[in-house]
Amino acid sequence: MARQGEISQMTKKATGAVGAKPRRNGNDPLGANSEIGRKLKQYYDELVSDEVPDRFAELLSQLEKAEPTQKKA
């Protein structure tokens, strides 16, 4: 299923099929031991947990209805 030639470096790593590197925790300068790292996650997690407006689900439903693809400029 995987055609190596077409898969970018990024996606190769992302599939997890290639050995995962457990390097996130050790000497990570933004790890849980750093104040910056903690605040960064807190800042971001707050944004992620923000309620998603309906407009996006509606948008995707509209796009779905508009199939098969009509190209717009």
Add this chain to the structure above:
Amino acid sequence: MVVTPQFKNDLLGTIPSLRAFAVSLTQNSDKADDLVQETLVKAWDKHESFQMGTNLKAWLFTILRNEFYSQMRKRGREIQDSEGIMTERLAVHPSQHGMLDLEDFRAALEQLPEDQREAIILIGASGFSYEEAAEICNCAVGTIKSRVSRARNRLQEILKISGEADYGPDSISAQVMGSNAA
């Protein structure tokens, strides 16, 4: 090929992360949502170029980021400083208790140049590897590493904190306790 319901669901699932990344870039929730909307439309249009089973989130982040920078080029950077950012930006000062307030942190983050801000967000918050972040930002892994490091140093400077992971807590706690000995 028609867009599958699976693809649509996966898109829906990534929206919270896309919005968070978009807010980090634009510093403005209305603009962020517009950016997410454009990203979704683009992703839908070019869904065939996405390979099922690969990292959809990274693919979408790449689209969103490209869209952000192309909008910024078109608008000549007015995108960043609009609507109420300045007031918060001026309000950065070190906390008395050494407890970093989230608002202070947000204001400090806003002072970073975009390239550093996005790098530290991708690595420190969005959960991407350096390699993935490099691919999203279309630059070398070493470039991401140096941006993250500069971003972190700059944040520490702005917030007047030291990296306790690196230097040990002594120098900070001395300062902190000095004003708040209990």
